Amino acid sequence: MAMKIGTDQFKERVDKGIHNSFMRGAVAGAQDGMGIKRRLATEELGNWEDWRSHGEEIRQHVLKYLDYYLEQLSENVAKRGGHVFFAQTKEEASGYIRSIVQKKNAKKIVKSKSMVTEEISLNAVLEKEGCEVIETDLGEYILQVDDHDPPSHIVVPALHKNKEQIRDVFKEKLGYTKTSKPEELAAHAREMLRKEYLSADIGITGCNFAIAETGSFSLVTNEGNADLVTALPKTQITVMGMERIVPTFEEMEVLVSLLTRSAVGQKLTSYITVLTGPREELDVDGPEEFHLVIVDNGRSNILGGEFQAVLQCIRCAACINVCPVYRHVGGHSYGSIYSGPIGAVLSPLLGGYDEYKELPYASTLCGACTEVCPVKIPLHNLLHKHREIIVEKEGKAPISEKLAMKAFGLGAASPTLYKLGTKMAPAAMNPFTVGDKISKGPGPLKAWTEIREFPAPNKERFRDWFKNRDKGGK
């Protein structure tokens, strides 16, 4: 799977999303539930805003000195006997991993959850190589079993499915015979997965934060699957976006706290695993060989530019969980594995405006995303920045809109024209007005009045009332 999902156009995707009542029920329920948990977990700290500022500061610092920390990280990984590979493109990244697979003659690969491996289409590349690739995160596993249904959320990938749908998938694909109880479904997946860990040749993980000072990397999970992925296979490959670094354990602790509270409303997740290099002499488990693949894939183009703040992201999905647009259209409508507000900012940067030009407009700029972001990414401002570029640099806005906005510019800049325009409005709207409302409007009002009434312009504008009142000695 690549970053892009599906072949439908934006409008078709949205239409499908809106008409998928199962998905919408699941998403609304999840948003409401996670919203409450997040609020409690953040308020509990008593000074959440200070935490956010601290998180922002750490992320900004790392981005500013990213070259330094990348060098420090790779030196320290090498010192501990690991291999580091810098991949400029997704092809370089997946190509390097394929070469390891070939060298090891690997047939079975177990994976823990990783968005960046989705971004570089890793599973498809390895499957083409004849490997069996098994996702071990429960959500990802469900999607994989369901004929590679794409993820609709960066933290809860199968959010769009309810437990009955999952039971049906398991029944059809895995011969499952029990009920839709989450415990029974999870137990079945666990049983299926256990033997895979034991027989896998390679384990592949993502990375929440790499720690430059020690050459370690951390994984934040609730299922413990990542621990088996990293403990059992002889070879381990960890893939990370190049910006996912912290200087030391001290900063990691702050960011993990921000992450778990923002993502799932937990103080800590069940497992927070930190690993350093391959197995050492006295270790009882762990891989014999360790590779760290650091992926650029467009990130260095973002660095130093007006969108740099998006690289502060720690992939908690709090913005997705509060987004009122995501709530109604679901993750697949974004056409990218990165959905919601963060996806609407990131996807056009990594995948281009041709593919994702609608996403920056799929927002009311209500600011809910910016308000919850634990590292203070000004998400709604970045969405606006995209719009500015689409209009002014890319020239991708519709002609009719451009003309209307040009007229707006002229009219609004001249009080005389503006006054004339607003004075003429009631007459201009008269053919469309019934009583005090417009039910079938022309031009841009058409889309408005398809779903709601629009008020007819007042016969006496406020300014006329005020003027007349002044004249009449008030």
Place this chain on the structure above:
Amino acid sequence: MKVTLFATCLVDLFQSNVGKATVELLERLGCEIDFPESQVCCGQPAYNSGYVKESKEAMKQMIDTFMDAEYVVSPSGSCAFMFHEYPHIFKGDPVWEPKAKKLAEKTFELTQFIVEVLKIEDVGAKFEANVTYHTSCHMTRLLGVKKAPMILLKNVKGLKFTELPGKEQCCGFGGTFSVKMSQISEQMVDEKVCHIEETEAEYLIGADAGCLINIGGRIERIGKPIKVLHIAEVLNCL
């Protein structure tokens, strides 16, 4: 106290009652109102759609219009916030950035002005009805005015207030979003209307004409018996 009214284009053209109520309310609270005729639109529709160049012309016109005002007050959190954005938009412009800063510093949303500047929490209004209140996104999140409208409403005699479930959720207006993404907007406003119905309120009150025209327009289309009022109209009821 001298107040220069920034009425907003929506109020000027479509909701003149809100403008009238704002004037009468502020006068009753002892203010002297001035309305400069050269005011236009704050530029937000064009700006938010990405037409920054075009919108800046409107902004410059507004900055000049309100240059000599002591206090600028607007019955819209969203439009008042736009004035607060001007300094960021003109950042680095040696002529317009300092002027924009001055304007932002003296611009207030109506309820914010009454509570924070006039230091009045009870305007002496009386309104006997069951109401709920829509907190508009720009006013609460971006301008940061959360408490003022609540303080004023709670002191209105006879008013029975029920909090709106999911109140922090956007109503789906979003300026041009409402027409560009009308299908999504419809879902959002429908959920908002459902929540309003749950409160069993007779009136939905808000402080932003944009949201109110959106929600009110949907309520009218689907024929719900809920009336929509701007907070200025409620506070002006005696």
